[in-house]
Amino acid sequence: MKPDKEALMAEEMRLRKLKAIVNLTTALLCQADLTLSQAQKLVADAKTRALELFPDKGETFDLIYGSRLRRILIERFHLQ
Template identity: 45%
Template sequence: MTDLACALLARGDLNREDSWKLVEGVKQWALVLFPGKEEAFEIIYRPRFRRIIEARFPLH
């Protein structure tokens, strides 16, 4: 699921806001599968998603 989300973030038709909504949806899905692993998601996957979103939608 995270690989699919990365592909959608990198190449999909999502805008910045929808990209972050996708990240939150993936997080909720991951927490259903792995309860209590929110910190792991934040450490492992959020930075990966953030890098993709920031590369696609630079703030400057």
Template identity: 45%
Template sequence: MSEGRVVSPEEVKEEDRKIRRLQWLVRFALAYIAQANITLEECQRTVAGVKRYAMELFPGKEETFDLIYLPRFRRVIAEKFRLD
């Protein structure tokens, strides 16, 4: 949403819907990475796919994704593969 303009209730609803969809996908991907018998490479591909989808939902917000979600993925992957 751009600053300096009035945002309609429909736009707010759509933004909320996209946020909830992304949050669900992130939770699902984190659980999949933690629980599935997959390789480090497959984990990295999963994270890349989630990030691609996030960029489709929120173009230009790559830095926000990296700040909010990437640390979670790194932590789960590090725990899974006992990385430091």
């Protein structure tokens, strides 16, 4: 395989992993019996894992996924 194709496939694999992490986090936040502290830890752990997959992309994570996860926390725990 060409190096460019291998790099593209590796990035696609990392993207699939990230989507799975965010989807699982979202499901747990919506459905699991969690305290606010546990829910916040889930969000922090998802971001940590995202940064392991995509270093230096914390701002991108916050823009794409952060607002969704924060909205779930606000709705679920009646935060202001």
